[in-house]
Amino acid sequence: MTATVIDGKAFAARVRGQVAEQVARLKAEHGLVPGLAVVLVGEDPASQVYVGAKGKQTVEVGMISVEHKLPVDTSEADLLALIAALNADAKIHGILVQLPLPSHLNSDLVINSIDPAKDVDGFHISNVGLLGTGQKAMVPCTPLGCLMMLRAHLGKLSGLNAVVVGRSNIVGKPMAQLLLGESCTVTIAHSRTRDLAAVCRGADILVAAVGRPEMITGDYVKPGATVIDVGINRIQRDGKTRLVGDVDYASAAAVAGAITPVPGGVGPMTIACLLANTLTACCRENGLPEPVGLTV
Numbered sequence: 001m002t003a004t005v006i007d008g009k010a011f012a013a014r015v016r017g018q019v020a021e022q023v024a025r026l027k028a029e030h031g032l033v034p035g036l037a038v039v040l041v042g043e044d045p046a047s048q049v050y051v052g053a054k055g056k057q058t059v060e061v062g063m064i065s066v067e068h069k070l071p072v073d074t075s076e077a078d079l080l081a082l083i084a085a086l087n088a089d090a091k092i093h094g095i096l097v098q099l100p101l102p103s104h105l106n107s108d109l110v111i112n113s114i115d116p117a118k119d120v121d122g123f124h125i126s127n128v129g130l131l132g133t134g135q136k137a138m139v140p141c142t143p144l145g146c147l148m149m150l151r152a153h154l155g156k157l158s159g160l161n162a163v164v165v166g167r168s169n170i171v172g173k174p175m176a177q178l179l180l181g182e183s184c185t186v187t188i189a190h191s192r193t194r195d196l197a198a199v200c201r202g203a204d205i206l207v208a209a210v211g212r213p214e215m216i217t218g219d220y221v222k223p224g225a226t227v228i229d230v231g232i233n234r235i236q237r238d239g240k241t242r243l244v245g246d247v248d249y250a251s252a253a254a255v256a257g258a259i260t261p262v263p264g265g266v267g268p269m270t271i272a273c274l275l276a277n278t279l280t281a282c283c284r285e286n287g288l289p290e291p292v293g294l295t296v
């Protein structure tokens with residue numbers, strides 16, 4: 001079997017198109033322009049690239065983009081003061097603090113200082129609790145993007161066996177909650193799971209978010225399964241730096257029914273869903289209907 005490639009880059013372009021259309025309507029009918037503030041502390045090269053892409057794409061869909069680039073030695077008090085100002089700013093509907101933060105800053109404290117209604121990353125403890133109890137939440141962007149691609153590829157997910165490999169707060173746990181919400185039978189597996197390959201081979205939907213380059217090989221995959229690769233790992237191969245996922249693409253694609261590539265799979269959907277969440281936050285703030293097709 002050769003798997004269908006789920007093209008996240010093309011999918012993300014379609015989502016951005018839908019966001020742009022709905023932003024234009026919001027402007028024309030209500031005089032509203034959604035605003036997104038992104039805060040970057042320090043100079044991590046990958047984070048700089050992601051923040052740059054977020055700013056550019058925010059402007060492209062017609063929203064207001066505000067970037068705050070702070071020095072690596074920014075104090076917690078200064079960062080919290082900036083977030084308090086953004087919480088109070090009526091032009092800003094979404095606030096995102098790029099992760100990881102420098103180690104002297106307490107990420108939980110910082111994230112939980114964001115107004116939950118403006119928490120477009122869905123990382124605030126209130127949004128985590130709302131999602132976990134099946135209530136309307138801001139949904140973390142990467143799992144939301146995975147779910148959109150799964151729905152588009154498989155249609156109804158109800159009754160399918162889903163295995164999520166990885167238990168992080170930003171991907172593994174919310175992904176499992178979303179799949180439960182779709183009535184999948186969900187297993188969260190991780191580094192201590194016994195016979196991980198056998199557990200994964202029971203999956204109709206296999207989501208790899210383990211952070212280990214090419215760990216999930218073809219013998220972890222049930223024939224015909226849908227494989228979603230969340231990993232983004234830079235490795236050295238043949239004297240060059242390469243970007244690979246948590247899935248060994250060649251061996252997994254030979255067994256799977258469908259698979260997301262790296263690059264060009266889940267990654268681009270993360271930013272597209274951030275834009276969708278910012279639009280959702282603006283609509284909710286103003287008591288307007290939720291954007292069509294862009295929320296769970």
Ligand SMILES: Nc1nc2c(c(=O)[nH]1)N[C@@H](CN(C=O)c1ccc(C(=O)N[C@@H](CCC(=O)O)C(=O)O)cc1)CN2
Pocket residue numbers: 050096097098099100121141142232243262263264265266267268269270271
């Ligand atoms: N506050 C947040 N911090 C981080 C998040 C997040 O969702 N919120 N996620 C990641 C980084 N990230 C967005 O911030 C992100 C990662 C990857 C991509 C992407 O498009 N990747 C491309 C490859 C790009 C490359 O060469 O590196 C792809 O997979 O095709 C977008 C966004 C951690 N921090």
